[in-house]
Amino acid sequence: MVGTLKSLLCGAVALAIGAHAAPSCSAGNTARTFEAENAILSGTTVDTAQSGYTGTGYVTGFDQATDKVTFTVPSTTTRLYDLTIRVAAIYGDKRTTLILNNGASSEVFFAAGTTFVDVAAGQVLLNQGSNTIDLVNNWGWYLIDSITVKPSSPRPAHQINASPVNAAANSDAKALYKYLRSIYGKKILSGQQDLSWANWIAQQTGKTPALVSVDLMDYSPSRVERGTVGTSVEEAITHANRGGIVSVLWHWNAPTGLYDTDAHKWWSGFYTDATDFNVATALADTTNANYTLLIRDIDAIAVQLKRLQTAGVPVLFRPLHEAEGKWFWWGAQGAEPCKKLWGILYDRLTNYHGINNLLWVWNSLAADWYPGDATVDILAADVYAQGNGPMSTQYNQLIDLGKDKKLIAASEVGAAPLPDQLQAYEAHWLWFAVWGDTFINNESWNSLANLKTIYGSDYVLTLDEIQGWKTAA
Missing domain, CATH: 2.60.120.260 (Galactose-binding domain-like)
Incomplete structure (x- = not known):
């Protein structure tokens, strides 16, 4: 029967x-x-x-x-x-x-x-x-x-690590980590790349993103020597002073070997196809000139991160992003050199420079690229898919990668996710940050109606709703 x-x-x-x-x-x-x-x-x-x-x-x-x-x-x-x-x-x-x-x-x-x-x-x-x-x-x-x-089975309770990976993390970093743990799975932080676009969202929706992401790109020595003047640190401090949370990435212009041609300008030197800089060769030993230049660059960025530490700004630090895509030079030679560079970066900033206001964000999905739990606080994905969907594929990949012990963020997106979709899919992204020009202001990626829905949702935290977060958790 x-x-x-x-x-x-x-x-x-x-x-x-x-x-x-x-x-x-x-x-x-x-x-x-x-x-x-x-x-x-x-x-x-x-x-x-x-x-x-x-x-x-x-x-x-x-x-x-x-x-x-x-x-x-x-x-x-x-x-x-x-x-x-x-x-x-x-x-x-x-x-x-x-x-x-x-x-x-x-x-x-x-x-x-x-x-x-x-x-x-x-x-x-x-x-x-x-x-x-x-x-x-x-x-x-x-x-x-x-x-x-x-x-699908119901998602089990998350088992997030209780403390940052850096045992010497300062009180600001610990407070941020504690707050992020307290909202994970319950709310999502609204976020935007660049302060100017965050202010644009406020004009369009009446709500300001809780998180602003800035880029240390123009502090890269190979750009500074060509005349760039970075303003991202000042922008980060501005947002932090109004009660916001700060994320920092670094489009690291290659230390040397920029082609600087009509097809590949010097300012695109973070791309693999714009430089002959070979990270594997540079890391082969500690005495070659290119290794020295890597350390020089890290030390230059340390100066800027110390400014944020002195200002009392904890940082969601996302270097070496999208490595497995290999379109950036730090990923071009495969997983092992990239993981080695991550270890050097972590050690140099944390142990040599004593920068303890950072929460470390790893930004690749593949297991063989993962540098390990000991130097990663948060796992993240950059997702450029239209339709304002929940990005559950990448979320579940990161759950598996971190064994559900790491916080998970949508560190760059083309389309802000709709909150009802996030909740239906149990895609508990900690924050989203929409990329700037041609994405946040592009109706085919983010309609004004969807932005108003997202920024008006009880599930989405905006700047006014996170005030006092350092003591709220």
């Missing part, structure tokens, strides 16, 4: 969605798999040349921007599901754009491999009835075999 009922249920689901992407039902129907060859194909084709697929084939041909496969997925109720994509990235590391019900998009990374594997793709909030899940080209040239959805 049970087997007959199961067959009837599976048949009813198949009839409900027609021939497209009919699911294979598992015991209890807890997990359902949808074969790509049965989905709706747009610019893509079915193939069987690669062994190891399930069903009758797989989908390939992702070579144009609009190429996609569309799965139709029914749900008897509105609920959250874990999504897995079975894929073969036989042509190298790839990414796909995932779009749920023609709304918010997210990006899923596929590591290079020679066989079909299951890749965790975060969560999807399926509506009662019929839903669509699009996998759109993005980096392209991968093979999609199937997707599987399984009802």
Whole structure:
């Protein structure tokens, strides 16, 4: 009788969605798999040349921007599901754009491999009835075999470390860490890159971001010697003095070897393709000239961080960001040199310079790039996906990376996340910080209506709502 009922249920689901992407039902129907060859194909084709697929084939041909496969997925109720994509990235590391019900998009990374594997793709909030899940080209040239959805379990309580990793952290850093722990999973801090854009948000919405992110880029010696004058420290102090929280990143212009051509100007010297500076060679020993220049640069930044320490400003410090992307020189030679540089940076600033107002933010997702728990307070991701979605794929990756013992932040985003989505997905980002010009002021990324919704939400903390945070926790 049970087997007959199961067959009837599976048949009813198949009839409900027609021939497209009919699911294979598992015991209890807890997990359902949808074969790509049965989905709706747009610019893509079915193939069987690669062994190891399930069903009758797989989908390939992702070579144009609009190429996609569309799965139709029914749900008897509105609920959250874990999504897995079975894929073969036989042509190298790839990414796909995932779009749920023609709304918010997210990006899923596929590591290079020679066989079909299951890749965790975060969560999807399926509506009662019929839903669509699009996998759109993005980096392209991968093979999609199937997707599987399984009802998500409630997120367990976080087990966040009680103290900063720096045992000598000063009272300001400890107070910030304590406050961040107290709100994690309950609220999200609104944030914006650059003070001027934070003030712009206040003009548009009537609310000022709780957090402002600034960049130490113009304090890099290879820029200073070409005439740049940094103002980020003053901007950080201004925001801190009005009761705000400060995040600091560093687009570290390469210490030397800038091409300075029409195609690659000197001021783009943090990019891999704008310099011949080789971090692995520089770190090969401590006596070569380029190693000396690395230390020179770190010491120059120490001067600016000490100014913030003297001013009583604790800092969410995010150096060597987006390393695994390899588009910045500090990641260009792979994980090991980057992790070594992180260790040098931490030791030099903390133990040599005695800078103790920093909470250290690591900003890459891949496990083999992670420098380790001992020098990281907060894990972060930079996510540029349209639709103001919850970015649950990256959030869950960071939960796994830090074993749910590290705070997690959306340190750079193109689109500010909608609070109802964050809560529905249990994506407990500690803060978000929208990038500046062409993103925060771009209707296709952040409509004014969405910004007003976000900044007016009880779930989103703004500057006026965090006053006295140093003593509130």
